[in-house]
Amino acid sequence: MPNQTKDAFMEEIMQMNVLDTHTHLVGDKLRATDFWQIAHYFWLNRELQTGGYPADADKLPEQQRITAFLSAYHATRNTLMNWVFTQIFKQLYGIEIRDEQSVKAADAAVRASASNPGWAQTVADKLAIRRFVVNIHEHAAFEGMRDPGILIPRIDGKLNTWVKTVFESDERNMAYERAKSELTELLQSFKNDGCPGVMTTLPAYEARADRDYHLSEVTEKSQIMMMLLHELCAGAQKNGLFVQFFLGVERSWCGEPVPVNDTERILKLTALFERYAIPFELVVASELNNLDVVQAAWNFPNVHVGGLWWFNFRGSTYRDVMQYRLEAISPIKSSLIASDARCIEWSYGKILLVKKLLAEFLFERIESGWVDKETALFAAREWLYGSAAKRYGILGD
Template identity: 65%
Template sequence: MNEQTNETRDTRETPETSETSEIPGTRETSARKSEFTERIMRLPVLDTHTHLVGDRLCARDFWEIADYFWLKRELEAGGYPPHAAELPEEERIRAFLDAYRATRNTLMNRVFTQIFNQLYGIDITDEASVREADAAVKRSSRSPNRAQDVADRLNVRRFVVNVAEHADFRGMRDNAVLIPRIDGKLGGWVRDIAEAGDPAAAFARTRETIKALIAQYRDDGCPGIMTTLPRYDSSAHEKKHVGPGIGRDDILMLLLHEIAGEAERRGMLVQLFLGVERSWCGTAVPANDTARILKLSALFETYKCPFELVVASELNNLDVVQAAWNFPNVSVGGLWWFNFRASTYRDAMQYRFEALPALKSSLIVSDARCIEWSYGKIWLVKRLLADFLWKQTEEGWIDREAALQVAEDWLYRSASARYGAS
């Protein structure tokens, strides 16, 4: 009986058995998943929304990376002083390290950690490591090819900016794609019409301004225009008469009709960024409005220009997918502001995977102000994407060739086709 037991145990523990088993979790499965992940990590990327500035793409010191808005929000929740930049350097470093250790579970902390691990080979552990990191950032920022080298690590081919003066990317193979933002102008137009003695005449003048502006953008080679939108109570399917007493939200909707109509005539994209509210307090907050996309649907139905919807509010992630499913000229863009979380990405990818051809969806909105944060956030999204698509293949919903096609469409080809950018 002992011999039989030993024989059974030896057979069960034979190395060849464990290495060739197809049971999830075995070494072979792990190796196949690693190879799949590496293929995802090498796919091309188009970063569809950044705040990069062409003549200062790289961070110039440690603090330009450490004080990035999204990380700083989490650090402050962990006790980091709001005015830490005003502290003496040693005190500032100590305060940073305390907050960094307190927030090790948060998403931006993990991205920050990967930025320094992968781009500088440094673990942030103590005051000496912060000083080492600061010296490394300063040293690398002086290299004329640094931004291109960082982009190449994840095969990020193009970036989008919204300010013309920022589009000349120094030291990189290609300049940024320019999609001018008009939200500052849009708010002024609404105000001027609402406060005019003759709103109809003011509206007529604004219509001509819009035509001239979009024509100029088209002549400049811009593929489209971008605007954020505030909370609105009006709907695009109700076109109100312009006259004394017309509400500002009604004016906004009428102007959106003019913008979409002119974009259609010029063959341009309209990119709408939605879900961040600034009217409730002095801090931008996410606003989940279940009617937000519904109120715009008459624009999608009336005008044949491409629309790209980018949202910052979690509950609207399904709404934009439904709009893209209903209207062939609507696509969904990357996850913006408060949507940039791993859990939200997983849900959004599932919505998109089930309902939309992959060419109608883009994933990447880094919102980065330096190339290092674009790298870190794209690294995270690629890892999440690899995990998501691997699971789809393991469950038999899609084969690996199709999964890689979906990944490349979501990361690059969808946005590249809409923007005419290769």
């Protein structure tokens, strides 16, 4: 009976609506075109390399690549992305990857699904994935699907350019005014296009939002950035937009992106949360900052916590994060899903994993008496869909 009860609870979670709050999906390229597009997804590829898979495997002859892949695949069968990859082919294609023949059968199956215009919607419907967020305007028209992508434009490229231009200018005040004017026009255009908010990553910063910086010959880059963040938040407030901060990945230490657990990362932004009457959504990629964003959401009514990004996408991290959030903040302030997927198949696989982790976590909380079933299901619905849907203005969708 206990197993039947757990199975029934897990099935309820699996049927719940989902909003994928961060993807790299491209509207006319939603479906994987072959086996290798799924097999070489960044996160799986990194784990395969720990099992000996060559970094340049895509340059190998087909036969050698299959042999190398199978060796690394079997050597990493303990890893999380290996589990997701395995489930993608079991659940979507009915194929278990074992040998060369199964790889070739999987490749044929993916190529066949790639030619099916309705495949992306079929895959999404299997896990009730209702909507997907994209950050580039041209990517939002989802071919073969009922609804377009939700566009939350990212401005980190422009923000970094403005900071660099002002910092390097001999006429800093003039350069800053030009940047401010461009930002004002950009936010107005987002409002006119019906976008609910704006997204940006942030590099490492020493500046603090509670300091009043002024341009001079010695103003540092991060101080200029903080000045522009104030302009961003003021403009977002004027245009009725929310602001998403994606934090915790650094690219300045070496050639690879790495997670950095900066204990003051959120602290330095808190004056923005206090000063501007707009929703903020905090998405972090560094494990120790997961508690910091929950504390910010607890302290500031307009701060929400987003999905787990980049290096945070681990089963152990999810369990810790769900505990932090369950005991500290209302589920209506928290979203759980950010697949970072580049094809619909990986969005499916990563959301399947999160739903499984979520069901296991909440069922344990019910069994131990901390929450009742109704409360657990309420949390799940908000974490998977409702919280983000309200924030993005699509609740009645």
